[in-house]
Amino acid sequence: MNWYDAVKWCNARSELASLTPCYTTNGMTYKTGNNSNVVCNWSANGYRLPTEAEWERAARDGAAYTRFPWTDYTNRISHAKANYWGYTGVGYDLSSGYHPTYATGGTPYTSPVGSFDPNGYGIYDLSGNVCEWCWDWLDLNYYSNSPPSDPRGPDCGASRVMRGGAWGYSSGYAGCAGRYYNGPVNENYEWGFRCARGLNP
Numbered sequence: 001m002n003w004y005d006a007v008k009w010c011n012a013r014s015e016l017a018s019l020t021p022c023y024t025t026n027g028m029t030y031k032t033g034n035n036s037n038v039v040c041n042w043s044a045n046g047y048r049l050p051t052e053a054e055w056e057r058a059a060r061d062g063a064a065y066t067r068f069p070w071t072d073y074t075n076r077i078s079h080a081k082a083n084y085w086g087y088t089g090v091g092y093d094l095s096s097g098y099h100p101t102y103a104t105g106g107t108p109y110t111s112p113v114g115s116f117d118p119n120g121y122g123i124y125d126l127s128g129n130v131c132e133w134c135w136d137w138l139d140l141n142y143y144s145n146s147p148p149s150d151p152r153g154p155d156c157g158a159s160r161v162m163r164g165g166a167w168g169y170s171s172g173y174a175g176c177a178g179r180y181y182n183g184p185v186n187e188n189y190e191w192g193f194r195c196a197r198g199l200n201p
Helices: 003-016 052-060
Strands: 024-025 130-139 160-161 177-182
Touching: 003 024, 052 130, 052 160
Parallel strands: none
Antiparallel strands: 130 160, 160 177
16 A cells, blocks of 8 residues: 555544544545645544654653563564564574464465554554554654654655564564655555544544
């Protein structure tokens, strides 16, 4: 799925739940096409993609110095914790190759939601399985000058950010700070998304 599909799905879910959709184009609820002028109404109570900063905050579970979304402080990953492509050439990765439970038959080697323990916030699958689209445009230098609280990413760009890694990606992408990015019109069966909602009353 591409980024535009994810945004439109968030709007559809909002309407199904009788919530105000977050995404508009030309003042209208965004429903069709690949419109690069999508605007987010941050005060709407509907579903949306998390910002990159929100995604990382949720993944870290309040533990600033953890490499992965669990707080056992081992800072290591294995197939017991996530569905990803293991590479023991790095010291923090304890597994090798595709996850043996899911790498059967043809690709994709995705795992059912909730196959691994949640983090301290009760959130599942923040490492591996599928890369998750975020709201933000990519700017590799954005965080050196971003607002200190609740940054929402650059105003424009060529690629959108993804977080969390995937079943075919190495453990470096599965960490809390791991980033991937691609053009919003591009799609792949290793990419997905999760919905978020603001804390508005």
